[in-house]
Amino acid sequence: MAERERGGSTNNCDHSGDTEPPKSPEDESSERPEAQYTQDLKSVLITSVLNLEKLDVDLYRGTHHWVPRSQRLFGGQIVGQALVAAAASVSDNLYAHSLHCYFVRAGDPKVPVLYQVDRTRDGRSFTVRSVRAIQHGQPILICQASFHMLQPSPLQHQFTMPVVPQPEDLLTVEELIHRYLSKPDLAKKSRQGLNKLLANEVPIEIKPVHPPHFYRLPAAELRKLFWVRARGYIGEGNMKLHCCVAAYVSDYAFLGTALLPYPNYRAQFSASLDHAMWFHNTFRSDEWMLYECESPWAGGSRGLVQGRLWRRDGVLAASCSQEGVLRVKLVTEPSKL
Numbered sequence: 001m002a003e004r005e006r007g008g009s010t011n012n013c014d015h016s017g018d019t020e021p022p023k024s025p026e027d028e029s030s031e032r033p034e035a036q037y038t039q040d041l042k043s044v045l046i047t048s049v050l051n052l053e054k055l056d057v058d059l060y061r062g063t064h065h066w067v068p069r070s071q072r073l074f075g076g077q078i079v080g081q082a083l084v085a086a087a088a089s090v091s092d093n094l095y096a097h098s099l100h101c102y103f104v105r106a107g108d109p110k111v112p113v114l115y116q117v118d119r120t121r122d123g124r125s126f127t128v129r130s131v132r133a134i135q136h137g138q139p140i141l142i143c144q145a146s147f148h149m150l151q152p153s154p155l156q157h158q159f160t161m162p163v164v165p166q167p168e169d170l171l172t173v174e175e176l177i178h179r180y181l182s183k184p185d186l187a188k189k190s191r192q193g194l195n196k197l198l199a200n201e202v203p204i205e206i207k208p209v210h211p212p213h214f215y216r217l218p219a220a221e222l223r224k225l226f227w228v229r230a231r232g233y234i235g236e237g238n239m240k241l242h243c244c245v246a247a248y249v250s251d252y253a254f255l256g257t258a259l260l261p262y263p264n265y266r267a268q269f270s271a272s273l274d275h276a277m278w279f280h281n282t283f284r285s286d287e288w289m290l291y292e293c294e295s296p297w298a299g300g301s302r303g304l305v306q307g308r309l310w311r312r313d314g315v316l317a318a319s320c321s322q323e324g325v326l327r328v329k330l331v332t333e334p335s336k337l
């Protein structure tokens with residue numbers, strides 16, 4: 001059992017009951033020296049995607065950065081922006097500990113999203129906010145987010161992080177694609193598909209623990225493991241923001257976990273129906289975290305996926321759950337990712 005993280009007074013998401021002096025997330029990771037940060041661009045996630053425009057009290061406007069090929073807004077972007085809006089009306093001594101969302105309509109990439117916050121309750125130790133994300137006058141997402149003050153407790157446990165290769169020993173998705181593209185016998189259709197994937201400007205970096213096979217049907221695996229972090233620099237201290245970035249990241253490629261046992265099926269239509277998260281400890285979303293995703297159930301054209309985001313020092317940072325609609329067709333060729 002890994003020791004639980006200590007509380008930090010400026011971090012809006014730590015839930016430790018300890019009263020010892022805080023440790024900033026930087027103290028826990030030496031993987032990315034500051035010298036390297038100076039060469040990185042500031043993460044577009046904080047300069048643009050999660051940088052909402054305040055229109056009025058509890059009313060914000062968010063714009064889009066990366067739009068998936070489905071041409072419906074990326075669910076993680078809507079959840080991340082909703083959490084930014086919710087957290088803005090919550091005092092700094094309260095820490096986001098959970099959120100529960102329903103995606104009720106497809107997001108339209110042609111117009112911005114409005115976020116309307118309802119201050120549902122300000123309690124003694126817990127505070128709840130409800131957020132409606134609105135386009136064309138109608139909700140596309142409803143979200144409840146809850147915030148908690150630091151409270152001590154002798155109850156502290158967590159699962160153990162899986163043992164996997166370190167990110168330095170693995171290739172990014174882009175590097176893997178370049179490797180496949182360099183193969184002279186690559187079919188034209190596969191080359192086109194891989195080039196489309198390369199053109200994606202997703203503001204997160206991914207290193208799969210089990211690199212995908214672009215050539216042949218993959219062996220059925222029930223669990224997806226990948227290292228993930230925001231592209232660019234975010235910096236220390238603002239745990240509120242790191243939780244919002246993690247909300248964005250947590251929806252990426254998550255629902256696909258439910259298709260892992262079915263390499264002969266490809267999704268004709270897939271969309272996340274709901275998304276829930278629980279934040280357990282401080283973390284930095286611009287440092288590598290291991291995303292462990294599994295699917296305990298699928299049926300009735302829906303699939304359930306569950307995920308754990310681990311800090312690389314083995315501390316459980318967050319847990320996620322999602323159900324999605326999955327309408328599939330039988331295929332003979334493998335999916336591209």
Ligand SMILES: CC(C)(COP(=O)(O)OP(=O)(O)OC[C@H]1O[C@@H](n2cnc3c(N)ncnc32)[C@H](O)[C@@H]1OP(=O)(O)O)[C@@H](O)C(=O)NCCC(=O)NCCSC(=O)CC(=O)O
Nearest residue numbers: 072073074075076103104105106107253255269271272327
């Ligand atoms: C889930 C919903 C589609 C449910 O709405 P409805 O009940 O009205 O939709 P529906 O199921 O009847 O229709 C949806 C589409 O499926 C088609 N359809 C309906 N029944 C079908 C069937 N039995 N077999 C095949 N297709 C079918 C419809 O014609 C329609 O296509 P057509 O539209 O062509 O007419 C909607 O609530 C929604 O869009 N919510 C938002 C979901 C979302 O955007 N999540 C975040 C992005 S996903 C994400 O970020 C994660 C990820 O992608 O991994």
